[in-house]
Amino acid sequence: MSEAFSALWASIVRTVVPIVVGSVLGWFASANLPLDKEFEGALTALITLLLTMAYYVAVRLFETYISPKIGWLLGYAKSPDSYSADKPGKHEA
Template sequence: MKALFDSLVRTYVPWLAGVVIGWLVSLGIPLDPEVEVQVTLALMGGASLLWYFLARVFELYVSPKLGWLLGLPMQPTYDTDPGRRA
């Protein structure tokens, strides 16, 4: 169960960071109302992907402690025996 929680945290923290970054960027850009939602979603998605990519690179090549950028400082560990239930 802990591995599930860890994986969810490390998935949704970058998504949340992307939402905040996309929203902040869109505040300073006057947009046509017809495309405002699409541009904001694209910014959010791009920012989320970039956040996750950079956080993983920093975690792997700079310091494992930088895993906090993904919400937790370590990668989830999964049981190697799929037939065993906790």
């Protein structure tokens, strides 16, 4: 597998996993709320968006300031700076 494809795959996984986690958490959070059917979809979407953002930000902060190993919670343990094509020093040699 090429280095470019590997970096692309890592970025896709680290994007999709928080969306899936946020969607599941959003569904659970709004599943038992007695709401008007018209309002229920909008609230579920808003809760999903907020939980997805909170999950991603929390994992990135923990990964950056506590331990890089926490990155596996995003589906791939490497942080974006470790597989970026513009990483300093990558083109030198």
